[in-house]
Amino acid sequence: VSYDYVARLRARSVPELLSKARTFWDFAPLLPVDDLERRSVIDLGQGSTPLIAAAELGARIGLKRLFFKIEGANPTWSFKDRYVAVTVSVARAAGFRRVVASSTGNLAASVAAFAARAGLDAVVLCPPETSRELIALIASYGARVLIMDWDMRASALAELASAAGNFPVGLFMPGPISNPFGIEGYKTIAYELYQQLGSRIDSVVFPCARGNGLYGTWKGFKELDELCGLERRPRMIGVQPAGAASLPTAFARGAPAAATIDGAHSIATSIRESIASDAALHAIYASGGAAVSVNDRQIVEAAADLGSVGISAELASAAAFAGVRSLAAEGNLDEEAVVVCVLTSAGLKWPADLDRLRAPDVRHIATTKEAVIAAVSGQAQ
Amino acid sequence: VSYDYVARLRARSVPELLSKARTFWDFAPLLPVDDLERRSVIDLGQGSTPLIAAAELGARIGLKRLFFKIEGANPTWSFKDRYVAVTVSVARAAGFRRVVASSTGNLAASVAAFAARAGLDAVVLCPPETSRELIALIASYGARVLIMDWDMRASALAELASAAGNFPVGLFMPGPISNPFGIEGYKTIAYELYQQLGSRIDSVVFPCARGNGLYGTWKGFKELDELCGLERRPRMIGVQPAGAASLPTAFARGAPAAATIDGAHSIATSIRESIASDAALHAIYASGGAAVSVNDRQIVEAAADLGSVGISAELASAAAFAGVRSLAAEGNLDEEAVVVCVLTSAGLKWPADLDRLRAPDVRHIATTKEAVIAAVSGQAQ
Numbered sequence: 001v002s003y004d005y006v007a008r009l010r011a012r013s014v015p016e017l018l019s020k021a022r023t024f025w026d027f028a029p030l031l032p033v034d035d036l037e038r039r040s041v042i043d044l045g046q047g048s049t050p051l052i053a054a055a056e057l058g059a060r061i062g063l064k065r066l067f068f069k070i071e072g073a074n075p076t077w078s079f080k081d082r083y084v085a086v087t088v089s090v091a092r093a094a095g096f097r098r099v100v101a102s103s104t105g106n107l108a109a110s111v112a113a114f115a116a117r118a119g120l121d122a123v124v125l126c127p128p129e130t131s132r133e134l135i136a137l138i139a140s141y142g143a144r145v146l147i148m149d150w151d152m153r154a155s156a157l158a159e160l161a162s163a164a165g166n167f168p169v170g171l172f173m174p175g176p177i178s179n180p181f182g183i184e185g186y187k188t189i190a191y192e193l194y195q196q197l198g199s200r201i202d203s204v205v206f207p208c209a210r211g212n213g214l215y216g217t218w219k220g221f222k223e224l225d226e227l228c229g230l231e232r233r234p235r236m237i238g239v240q241p242a243g244a245a246s247l248p249t250a251f252a253r254g255a256p257a258a259a260t261i262d263g264a265h266s267i268a269t270s271i272r273e274s275i276a277s278d279a280a281l282h283a284i285y286a287s288g289g290a291a292v293s294v295n296d297r298q299i300v301e302a303a304a305d306l307g308s309v310g311i312s313a314e315l316a317s318a319a320a321f322a323g324v325r326s327l328a329a330e331g332n333l334d335e336e337a338v339v340v341c342v343l344t345s346a347g348l349k350w351p352a353d354l355d356r357l358r359a360p361d362v363r364h365i366a367t368t369k370e371a372v373i374a375a376v377s378g379q380a381q
Numbered sequence: 382v383s384y385d386y387v388a389r390l391r392a393r394s395v396p397e398l399l400s401k402a403r404t405f406w407d408f409a410p411l412l413p414v415d416d417l418e419r420r421s422v423i424d425l426g427q428g429s430t431p432l433i434a435a436a437e438l439g440a441r442i443g444l445k446r447l448f449f450k451i452e453g454a455n456p457t458w459s460f461k462d463r464y465v466a467v468t469v470s471v472a473r474a475a476g477f478r479r480v481v482a483s484s485t486g487n488l489a490a491s492v493a494a495f496a497a498r499a500g501l502d503a504v505v506l507c508p509p510e511t512s513r514e515l516i517a518l519i520a521s522y523g524a525r526v527l528i529m530d531w532d533m534r535a536s537a538l539a540e541l542a543s544a545a546g547n548f549p550v551g552l553f554m555p556g557p558i559s560n561p562f563g564i565e566g567y568k569t570i571a572y573e574l575y576q577q578l579g580s581r582i583d584s585v586v587f588p589c590a591r592g593n594g595l596y597g598t599w600k601g602f603k604e605l606d607e608l609c610g611l612e613r614r615p616r617m618i619g620v621q622p623a624g625a626a627s628l629p630t631a632f633a634r635g636a637p638a639a640a641t642i643d644g645a646h647s648i649a650t651s652i653r654e655s656i657a658s659d660a661a662l663h664a665i666y667a668s669g670g671a672a673v674s675v676n677d678r679q680i681v682e683a684a685a686d687l688g689s690v691g692i693s694a695e696l697a698s699a700a701a702f703a704g705v706r707s708l709a710a711e712g713n714l715d716e717e718a719v720v721v722c723v724l725t726s727a728g729l730k731w732p733a734d735l736d737r738l739r740a741p742d743v744r745h746i747a748t749t750k751e752a753v754i755a756a757v758s759g760q761a762q
Contacts, residue, residue, distance in 0.1 A: 023744070043433055049426075050426025052426045070425075073455070075431070075453075113691035117690050132732065134733035135735075137728065139739065140685075143692055148753075159754060163754075213390075214717065308523040312518060324586075348518055354521040355520075357520075373540060376504050376527075
């Protein structure tokens with residue numbers, strides 16, 4: 001794999017590339033796979049996700065230009081597909097036979113799918129709280145799922161990663177970023193936002209576990225600016241649950257490294273993580289951004305608000321919108337600012353959580369037309 | 382709503398429109414919403430779904446150019462979002478306050494989401510077999526869900542549709558096509574396939590309940606051909622379960638109308654329908670296509686095959702691939718033909734079905750690293 005792609009790109013027309021790109025791999029010259037053989041690039045239709053304008057929700061909280069990036073449109077319905085597409089492509093090109101990962105679900109589903117597409121074996125470690133639906137999805141791709149308590153996963157993954165032929169999709173290390181190839185995949189979020197909104201985005205808001213998505217997106221904007229100039233680099237805003245606030249805790253102190261959280265807890269399983277990436281914290285500082293924590297009640301309210309305008313996002317994603325609301329309420333987002341909230345995964349991943357959003361108004365009707373009319377008009381049956 | 386859009390389009394450059402369109406509403410000049418006020422067009426990021434090349438699966442069955450259109454990338458994870466986006470836009474523009482629909486799940490979820498986005502009420506009728514997960518999704522958008530036995534739904538929907546201010550998203554009528562505005566939304570599948578593959582597609586394979594998606598896609602190709610010329614119009618191939626084969630039964634007889642199936646049954650809930658649209662049958666005849674039935678075993682095998690290459694589709698969608706396999710095995714698809722198989726919805730909609738695809742190989746490990754290694758190497762613990 002060659003790393004001189006930025007140098008090579010300076011000699012090319014990046015704006016032209018961006019104006020023509022329609023799919024994820026059209027960005028290959030900006031990714032660390034440019035020199036891989038064509039057969040080694042894995043495609044399941046990842047990326048190219050919609051951006052939707054949220055005028056009504058924005059108006060409720062005093063933002064005129066609020067947008068949602070819908071990462072639930074990815075092939076395994078989360079943003080992880082961008083990370084995994086690049087990682088598994090690199091792993092196969094390098095001759096690995098099996099990919100291994102530790103995940104609450106989104107990463108595991110993606111690894112399972114891309115490994116299947118690549119013809120590689122996959123082994124994923126999931127905690128007992130991963131939803132039945134996600135386990136079924138992961139297994140349907142033919143991956144082996146090992147369910148284990150979280151305190152064992154680091155050593156188990158290290159053991160698996162050390163075996164010949166096994167490639168760790170997510171390196172579980174405190175502090176440093178995860179798999180560097182995967183991070184590059186997240187840059188495509190920046191490229192697509194540039195295509196969709198132009199070069200004047202004020203803030204990008206990301207729900208963070210370790211913060212790899214935030215960091216990779218920031219890296220994408222930074223390189224875009226270096227390569228072809230942006231009107232501005234967006235502020236990167238990381239949102240975490242109050243019970244797993246490794247980034248907000250460090251940010252509040254101006255600390256150089258993310259805090260470690262003992263007993264991390266949150267209703268938002270996908271971002272209930274004890275540590276975050278120092279690179280993500282750096283991206284927040286470097287961009288003039290912020291790290292915000294939100295509590296479980298705020299997260300559920302945000303998910304219900306999204307549902308009320310037709311958007312189903314998992315609770316971890318709804319946390320990002322909760323963060324936007326919190327910042328807007330505190331006057332930390334300008335009314336005119338172009339704000340993008342990244343909704344990283346689909347509500348359908350955790351059906352039990354959907355039931356938290358509102359009292360299910362499901363009625364069993366099996367008798368008469370009159371009963372139907374009564375139910376709809378809100379009368380007692 | 383004006384219907385003279387084809388006439389107007391003759392004066393425009395359709396090829397240019399198609400070369401520039403990036404999102405669903407970029408096709409608005411080809412849809413019956415061109416004259417609606419901008420505020421009446423509802424967008425959740427529907428359409429613009431990926432097309433992926435399936436070289437390996439194709440090679441297994443003797444097809445060199447097999448592609449999958451991944452409709453599970455839509456905002457409510459099915460192709461229905463195309464139908465509903467247009468229908469609800471029209472309903473709101475016409476002043477309706479509530480949309481009503483009858484559905485096993487995909488249509489209902491879509492109606493719930495788009496109604497929420499549009500600020501309209503939604504009432505949907507679902508049968509008892511709709512998955513818990515789908516009910517939770519529908520309710521999370523704030524729609525009212527009425528669960529009722531299927532034999533009551535026609536009269537219940539007619540009753541609801543007759544009330545002032547209520548707009549029926551799917552008109553439940555034998556024979557005729559459903560909501561004509563919605564059908565137009567499916568034309569965008571043809572436009573996107575033209576963008577993705579050019580004007581030389583040999584066959585498009587669709588799983589069919591009533592066959593609205595097949596008909597709408599055929600209409601899209603037909604109008605494209607009239608407006609700017611195609612190298613060929615694709616053969617439209619409809620696939621239904623053996624227990625609900627209203628189209629294959631009629632097709633085998635050369636009958637002018639779809640058959641009615643008493644006691645329709647199939648493992649593939651979304652396409653277990655007693656009647657189909659005569660318009661779909663007409664599209665099959667007019668395009669030189671075919672109607673094929675597949676049994677439940679073939680459907681499950683097809684879903685497992687899709688999973689083995691990283692694609693999770695609901696069983697109804699897998700039926701389309703089962704149909705492709707069946708036609709290829711019988712020599713009814715040329716090795717060199719460009720064949721597009723439309724995967725209409727996501728596997729995650731029916732998690733219990735995912736468990737049918739393979740024996741779940743889930744192990745509970747909570748003890749030692751050695752146990753992890755043993756599990757991965759296939760040894761007994």
